[in-house]
Amino acid sequence: MISVVILGAGNVATHLYKAFKISKAVKVIQWYNRDLEKLKSFKNDVDATDDISNLKLADLYIISVTDDAISKISKKLPFENRLVVHTSGTVNIHDLDKKNRRGVFYPLQTFSKSVDTDFKNVPVCLETLDKNDFKLLKELADSISNKVKKVNSDQRAALHLGAVFVNNFTNQLYRLAHEITESTGAEFDMLKPLILETALKVQQNSPFRAQTGPALRNDKSTIKAHLKRLEKEHHKDVYKMLTQSIKDTHGK
Numbered sequence: 001m002i003s004v005v006i007l008g009a010g011n012v013a014t015h016l017y018k019a020f021k022i023s024k025a026v027k028v029i030q031w032y033n034r035d036l037e038k039l040k041s042f043k044n045d046v047d048a049t050d051d052i053s054n055l056k057l058a059d060l061y062i063i064s065v066t067d068d069a070i071s072k073i074s075k076k077l078p079f080e081n082r083l084v085v086h087t088s089g090t091v092n093i094h095d096l097d098k099k100n101r102r103g104v105f106y107p108l109q110t111f112s113k114s115v116d117t118d119f120k121n122v123p124v125c126l127e128t129l130d131k132n133d134f135k136l137l138k139e140l141a142d143s144i145s146n147k148v149k150k151v152n153s154d155q156r157a158a159l160h161l162g163a164v165f166v167n168n169f170t171n172q173l174y175r176l177a178h179e180i181t182e183s184t185g186a187e188f189d190m191l192k193p194l195i196l197e198t199a200l201k202v203q204q205n206s207p208f209r210a211q212t213g214p215a216l217r218n219d220k221s222t223i224k225a226h227l228k229r230l231e232k233e234h235h236k237d238v239y240k241m242l243t244q245s246i247k248d249t250h251g252k
Helices: 010-023 036-042 067-076 131-142 154-182 190-205 221-229 233-250
Strands: 001-008 026-032 059-063 082-085 099-106 124-128 146-148
Touching: 001 010, 001 131, 010 026, 010 099, 059 067, 059 131, 067 082, 082 131, 099 131, 099 154, 124 131, 124 154, 131 146, 154 190, 154 233, 221 233
Parallel strands: 001 026, 001 059, 059 082, 082 099, 124 146
Antiparallel strands: 099 124
């Protein structure tokens, strides 16, 4: 059984703990966070500590904190030559302190503490500097996910950037659509089947082939009518930018 210490209590750390808890191959022997209040709901399930100098010896230490804090925490670890990984999509593996063996355990998903996630469907991207460390990290990932992939730093950074486009930016577009529909009393919920269908299409087709709409058709009258209806300049700017991007992509 792989012994693990988790450092951090954010969304990713919390979902990792829940996934490890139901795995027969992993045992979380300790959970560190500088604010123990955030771990109070788990205090009866795992040894929680706010003292980084008092960490237990484990096979693996997972740093799951904000990107800016990863390097600082890795420097504070009170041991050497242990396997230490972070869960960031962008932080370089070499930003971890070199006194320990280094790796990356990046679950490519959006996480919210209030929403349950089936980790079996979450892609986990792995990166290590040592082949033996990769074997251990893959064994850990395989115990909770069916989608484990070895990536290098450039690939991981590209995936994280892509994730911002398909998740964060897309969600902001949902927000703009919500503003536009609600301003007339129309129900945003009417768009939800379309949101699902759009997501389903790219499971079987490339985004290029799945594209539809007035920009693809170069339907100037519809585009003009849409822009006229939009009242906020911010909405117009986004509409124009994305319309032009689609035209450029499809040669319109």
